[in-house]
Amino acid sequence: MKFNGTVFRYGRDIDTDVIIPARYLNTSDPAELAKHCLEDLDTTFVKRVKPGDIIVAEENFGCGSSREHAPVAIKAAGVSVVIAKSFARIFYRNAINIGLPIMECPEAVDAIHEGDVVDVDADTGVITDETTGATFQAQPFPPFIQEIINEGGLVARTKRLMAQKNAEA
Amino acid sequence: MARPMTMAEKILADHAGLTEVVPGQLIECDLDGVLANDITAPIAIKTVREIGAGVFDPTKIFLVPDHYSPNKDIKSAEQTKVTRDFAHEMGITHYFEQGCMGIEHALLPEKGIVGPGDLIIGADSHTCTYGGIGAFSTGVGSTDAGVGMATGRAWFKVPETIRFEVEGELPAGASAKDIILYVIGKIGVDGALYCAMEFAGSTIRNLSVEGRLTIANMAIEAGGKAGLFEVDDVARKWLEGRTERPYREYHSDPDATYKQVIKIDAADIVPQVSWPHLPSNTHPVAESRSVKIDQAVIGSCTNGRIEDMRAAAEVLRGRTVDPNVRCIVIPATQGVWLQCVHEGLMDVFINAHCVVSTPTCGPCLGGYMGILAAGEKCVSSTNRNFVGRMGDPTSEVYLASPAVCAASAVAGHIALPSDL
Numbered sequence: 001m002k003f004n005g006t007v008f009r010y011g012r013d014i015d016t017d018v019i020i021p022a023r024y025l026n027t028s029d030p031a032e033l034a035k036h037c038l039e040d041l042d043t044t045f046v047k048r049v050k051p052g053d054i055i056v057a058e059e060n061f062g063c064g065s066s067r068e069h070a071p072v073a074i075k076a077a078g079v080s081v082v083i084a085k086s087f088a089r090i091f092y093r094n095a096i097n098i099g100l101p102i103m104e105c106p107e108a109v110d111a112i113h114e115g116d117v118v119d120v121d122a123d124t125g126v127i128t129d130e131t132t133g134a135t136f137q138a139q140p141f142p143p144f145i146q147e148i149i150n151e152g153g154l155v156a157r158t159k160r161l162m163a164q165k166n167a168e169a
Numbered sequence: 170m171a172r173p174m175t176m177a178e179k180i181l182a183d184h185a186g187l188t189e190v191v192p193g194q195l196i197e198c199d200l201d202g203v204l205a206n207d208i209t210a211p212i213a214i215k216t217v218r219e220i221g222a223g224v225f226d227p228t229k230i231f232l233v234p235d236h237y238s239p240n241k242d243i244k245s246a247e248q249t250k251v252t253r254d255f256a257h258e259m260g261i262t263h264y265f266e267q268g269c270m271g272i273e274h275a276l277l278p279e280k281g282i283v284g285p286g287d288l289i290i291g292a293d294s295h296t297c298t299y300g301g302i303g304a305f306s307t308g309v310g311s312t313d314a315g316v317g318m319a320t321g322r323a324w325f326k327v328p329e330t331i332r333f334e335v336e337g338e339l340p341a342g343a344s345a346k347d348i349i350l351y352v353i354g355k356i357g358v359d360g361a362l363y364c365a366m367e368f369a370g371s372t373i374r375n376l377s378v379e380g381r382l383t384i385a386n387m388a389i390e391a392g393g394k395a396g397l398f399e400v401d402d403v404a405r406k407w408l409e410g411r412t413e414r415p416y417r418e419y420h421s422d423p424d425a426t427y428k429q430v431i432k433i434d435a436a437d438i439v440p441q442v443s444w445p446h447l448p449s450n451t452h453p454v455a456e457s458r459s460v461k462i463d464q465a466v467i468g469s470c471t472n473g474r475i476e477d478m479r480a481a482a483e484v485l486r487g488r489t490v491d492p493n494v495r496c497i498v499i500p501a502t503q504g505v506w507l508q509c510v511h512e513g514l515m516d517v518f519i520n521a522h523c524v525v526s527t528p529t530c531g532p533c534l535g536g537y538m539g540i541l542a543a544g545e546k547c548v549s550s551t552n553r554n555f556v557g558r559m560g561d562p563t564s565e566v567y568l569a570s571p572a573v574c575a576a577s578a579v580a581g582h583i584a585l586p587s588d589l
């Protein structure tokens with residue numbers, strides 16, 4: 001999968017409360033959640049973001065609660081991929097499970113600026129900053145996780161395994 | 170002989186059907202329980218329906234509507250209804266209706282539904298609380314929880330373990346909450362990212378089970394996957410007559426490999442306050458007295474157990490809350506509430522002019538029952554002080570122990586009980 005978009009750059013410890021404040025958690029409708037994505041951090045984000053755009057952030061992105069509403073809101077807002085120095089572990093799992101591509105690449109985070117246009121090849125892990133011409137290599141996922149992503153997420157994988165089990169029984 | 174392992178590694182290995190595991194290994198495990206609440210259950214239920222095979226075991230699914238329940242508004246009512254209807258349809262034995270419920274992480278250990286050696290996932294980040302009684306429990310998202318409910322299985326990356334050895338006697342006025350705030354202040358909000366945190370040492374052995382649950386609860390605030398305590402006589406006594414099923418104790422091997430061993434002198438742990446907007450932004454209470462407060466909250470899955478209620482009541486007895494402060498007390502479960510009645514603590518709270526609420530998460534996540542207006546400050550026994558956590562994005566939350574929250578409510582500013 002390849003992505004291309006404009007970068008929104010944020011700092012470290014971006015927590016799930018600012019990604020999607022709890023006051024909006026009385027719904028799980030992605031379109032509704034997307035309207036409030038990052039609202040308490042950057043009120044202009046939702047107005048400016050275009051489909052395919054990219055979030056670049058420092059360490060520990062997505063820390064805090066286990067709410068899957070956070071990656072769902074980011075994905076539904078149109079963001080194609082989040083690149084960070086590191087992710088909080090529940091956010092990391094959730095993003096994989098719901099199909100929001102994420103990449104850990106400290107070098108890219110250090111070099112990419114707000115507003116740069118960036119190209120990402122998720123299969124090879126190559127990140128290209130088209131504005132500056134610099135390229136970076138992100139760590140590829142371990143095979144087990146790649147398998148979940150390739151199958152279209154955890155639910156699709158589980159459905160296949162359950163069907164397989166039933167066929168054997 | 171398997172390689173020497175930490176208790177986290179042993180629990181995971183057993184549930185994966187392996188004799189040993191190493192950190193970094195990806196494994197699939199059998200689960201002893203899967204938890205969800207009124208916010209996360211509806212999405213997990215959608216996943217269960219999509220998989221289309223029902224639930225793996227209706228006695229091992231725990232559904233606790235606690236975040237916006239009793240229903241805050243029409244949307245919350247719909248969410249709890251989805252959860253309730255699903256529970257009835259699937260014959261889920263551990264569904265807790267309003268009136269029987271409590272905050273999930275206080276309720277499940279109290280009722281003996283989770284126990285030592287269990288492997289539990291929950292669609293709530295503070296699921297790590299049960300490590301206080303020797304379970305490996307960890308927060309996941311709704312999709313993981315839904316797949317867990319359908320299959321009874323989940324994938325894990327075996328974490329490295331960081332061991333915290335706390336030795337000696339705590340200074341006067343310091344509690345379990347101060348230990349964990351101190352630890353998070355020391356290592357940062359990602360200091361234990363992807364790791365299991367194991368707590369040991371004489372200070373830990375002297376803590377009550379309630380205190381251990383408080384510490385395990387906040388492991389996630391250091392980025393941890395789990396916070397673990399070995400079962401000892403204190404825990405065994407607490408578990409007696411409580412657990413539903415036979416349980417299994419796991420102890421770390423003396424020669425197990427740790428990512429890091431951090432030694433802490435308990436004497437350094439004076440009562441702590443985490444200033445906005447991160448739990449790691451800790452300061453001694455002594456440096457926080459200039460912070461005037463508008464609200465105090467005593468409750469939550471961190472500090473809403475009976476010991477916390479007693480600590481708050483001890484401070485509030487015979488005193489009244491500052492007229493410029495709202496003090497909101499929320500016993501975490503119906504059981505704790507009833508115990509407060511029996512011990513006369515309700516009289517203390519009400520005579521001190523506190524608001525006392527039925528068990529709910531309520532203000533802890535800025536849900537309802539105590540939301541902050543622009544610029545207001547709150548001292549709270551909860552676990553997170555992120556921007557906007559308890560209300561308006563310009564409001565501020567200061568985290569502290571129940572005793573410090575109660576003392577601050579009386580003083581009108583952050584204070585120690587000994588200041589009153």
Ligand code: SF4
Binds near residue numbers: 551
């Ligand atoms: S009390 Fe607060 S932290 Fe605990 S489960 Fe409820 S909302 Fe989450």
